[in-house]
Structures are given as C-alpha cells and as structure tokens.
Amino acid sequence: MIEVRDLSKSFKIYETKKGAFGTLRSVFSKKYTLKEAVKNISFTINQGECVGYLGPNGAGKSTTIKILSGILYPSGGTITVMGKNPQIHRKQLASCYGVVFGQRSQLWWDLPLRDSYEILREMYKVDKQKYETFLMEYDRLLEIGSFIDTPVRKLSLGQRMRADLAAALIHDPAILFLDEPTIGLDVVGKKRMREFLLHLREDKKKTIVLTTHDMDDISFLCNRVILINHGQMMMDTTLNDLQKKIRLPSKIHLTYQSKPYPQSGSIYQIIEQTDNELTLAYDRSVIKVPELLALCSEWGEIIDIQMREPDIEEIMQNLYEFTSKNS
Numbered sequence: 001m002i003e004v005r006d007l008s009k010s011f012k013i014y015e016t017k018k019g020a021f022g023t024l025r026s027v028f029s030k031k032y033t034l035k036e037a038v039k040n041i042s043f044t045i046n047q048g049e050c051v052g053y054l055g056p057n058g059a060g061k062s063t064t065i066k067i068l069s070g071i072l073y074p075s076g077g078t079i080t081v082m083g084k085n086p087q088i089h090r091k092q093l094a095s096c097y098g099v100v101f102g103q104r105s106q107l108w109w110d111l112p113l114r115d116s117y118e119i120l121r122e123m124y125k126v127d128k129q130k131y132e133t134f135l136m137e138y139d140r141l142l143e144i145g146s147f148i149d150t151p152v153r154k155l156s157l158g159q160r161m162r163a164d165l166a167a168a169l170i171h172d173p174a175i176l177f178l179d180e181p182t183i184g185l186d187v188v189g190k191k192r193m194r195e196f197l198l199h200l201r202e203d204k205k206k207t208i209v210l211t212t213h214d215m216d217d218i219s220f221l222c223n224r225v226i227l228i229n230h231g232q233m234m235m236d237t238t239l240n241d242l243q244k245k246i247r248l249p250s251k252i253h254l255t256y257q258s259k260p261y262p263q264s265g266s267i268y269q270i271i272e273q274t275d276n277e278l279t280l281a282y283d284r285s286v287i288k289v290p291e292l293l294a295l296c297s298e299w300g301e302i303i304d305i306q307m308r309e310p311d312i313e314e315i316m317q318n319l320y321e322f323t324s325k326n327s
C-alpha cells in the first residue's frame with residue numbers, strides 16, 4: 001500500500017549575514033549548506049497496519065510524513081502510495097488519505113467549524129447524504145456537535161484536535177498520516193483520542209502511520225514500529241520484538257516484616273534498600289519469579305510484593321541512546 005525506497009530529503013539552509021540588514025541581505029545570498037533530514041530510508045506498509053514512526057526531535061519524522069502525503073518533494077528515492085506517486089498524483093491521491101498535524105490546524109481559523117467541513121465536503125465532492133451520516137457519526141464518536149458552530153480559533157486544544165481528526169476523515173480515506181495527534185492533550189484527552197484511533201484501526205480498518213513522542217500511544221495502537229535517528233533508519237520491527245531487543249531488567253519491590261539482610265548475588269542486583277524495603281532488578285530469562293522469591297524469603301518475612309516490568313518509555317530511552325551511539 002505504501003512503498004518507500006531509498007527516500008532522501010535535503011533542505012538548503014542559506015547563510016545568515018551578520019550586521020545591519022543581515023536578514024535582508026541573506027535573502028539574496030547564494031551560499032547555503034545542505035541539511036540531510038532523511039537519508040536512504042526504505043520500508044513497506046501494508047493495508048490495515050498501524051505503524052509507529054518514531055525518533056527523537058529532529059530525526060526526520062515530520063519530513064517523511066510530508067513527503068508521503070505529497071506536501072514536500074523528496075531529493076531522492078521512490079515513493080508509491082496505493083500504486084501512485086504522491087507528488088505527481090497529489091490530486092488523485094488526496095481522496096485516499098487524510099493528514100493530521102497535531103501542532104498545526106488545517107481548518108479555517110476564523111470560520112465556524114461547520115463551514116470548514118462544508119468547504120472540505122465541496123473540495124472532496126462528498127455526497128450530501130454521506131456527509132450528513134458523517135456528521136452524525138462523528139458527533140457520536142467525538143462529540144463535535146457541541147462545538148460545530150464555534151469558530152475554530154475559539155476551540156480548546158482537545159476540541160481542535162478532535163475537529164482536525166474528523167476533518168481528515170470527511171472523505172473516508174483509506175490511509176491516515178498522523179503527526180503527533182495527541183500532543184499537548186491532557187490524560188483524558190489522550191485516552192479519548194487513542195480509543196478513537198483504535199476504533200479507526202480495528203473497526204474501520206484504516207492504515208495508519210503515526211508519529212508520536214508518547215510511548216503510550218504506541219503501546220495502545222501500534223503493532224509495528226519504525227525507528228529513525230538523524231534521518232536514518234535504525235529499526236523496523238514489531239513492538240514485542242522491540243521490547244525483547246532492548247532487554248531491560250524486570251524489577252521487584254519487597255516489603256519485609258523487619259529489616260532484611262540480603263546477600264549480594266550475580267543473578268539479581270540490589271537497587272535500593274531502606275529499612276524494611278528492598279528493590280531488586282533481575283532478568284526473567286536468567287531467574288524465574290518463584291525461584292527469586294524463594295531466595296528473597298530467606299532474608300526475612302515478606303509482607304508485600306510489587307512487580308514491575310520495563311515500560312515502553314524506558315525501552316525507547318534506551319533505544320535512542322543505543323541508536324545515538326551507533327549512528
């Protein structure tokens with residue numbers, strides 16, 4: 001459905017002149033350096049996949065999304081979306097995908113939301129009956145009805161994000177490119193947005209490419225992750241595999257009846273000890289929990305146990321450090 005081969009994108013950054021009228025003189029400057037935002041990236045995304053496109057700030061995620069959606073021209077490589085080139089066939093492909101940039105609204109700022117939707121309906125030539133059904137459905141799913149007659153500039157961030165997402169779906173596209181769709185939302189707003197995106201993936205069978213810095217978005221929605229850093233592909237794998245590759249220790253936090261006297265050992269590591277509490281790190285593939293507990297109970301009477309597996313944020317932090325060192 002989406003084929004990317006050796007995609008590259010360089011931006012020309014013109015030299016800024018110093019002194020009086022420096023900025024103005026820079027406009028006429030011929031000197032520039034090239035910033036390689038994306039370098040030789042290749043991947044294939046199949047219909048119905050929800051792929052997390054991840055990387056640290058400035059890695060090249062938004063640039064890739066802009067190229068896939070035909071907004072930017074690549075400097076090299078080939079891209080096909082549903083068998084067509086997004087730059088050459090931008091108009092034909094416009095009906096196949098929806099794009100949301102969480103940081104920037106694509107709605108008409110001063111118009112009531114309803115007017116923006118009417119304009120989009122005209123642009124995409126959506127049948128009146130289908131459009132009415134769309135409005136009813138999205139009022140039910142995203143409650144847009146409560147603010148549909150409000151000018152976009154007066155919407156709260158959460159309302160605006162929902163409004164933007166609904167706008168990207170007016171023409172019922174098969175593919176969604178979502179660039180930070182939960183950025184800035186509070187816990188409730190994020191949860192709501194994620195549940196809606198899950199509905200799009202599971203029930204509507206949309207193909208979704210998602211960039212985010214929020215690892216909960218990834219674990220909730222994506223079965224596959226592509227990791228880039230400095231514009232280069234670092235990893236293309238399943239979420240499960242990612243967790244296995246970056247093997248972080250599991251942790252166990254024990255509360256004892258009285259101060260325990262643990263023995264240091266090679267198959268676990270004592271991370272913290274305060275009075276009658278003890279935290280150990282261990283590798284599940286080296287020692288199983290019952291064996292570990294049997295050992296720990298020799299050090300005193302255990303009255304409470306808390307287990308903690310490494311979460312996706314820790315995994316990503318490790319991955320970023322790993323990819324930074326190796327790039």
Ligand SMILES: Nc1ncnc2c1ncn2[C@@H]1O[C@H](COP(=O)(O)OP(=O)(O)OP(=O)(O)O)[C@@H](O)[C@H]1O
Binds near residue numbers: 011036056059
């Ligand atoms: N129009 C542009 N002109 C010059 N450089 C650009 C332009 N757009 C992006 N860049 C540079 O390309 C690199 C990749 O930017 P991009 O916005 O794709 O990163 P990103 O992974 O989306 O980052 P973030 O997570 O911070 O949004 C950055 O170094 C950025 O400064």
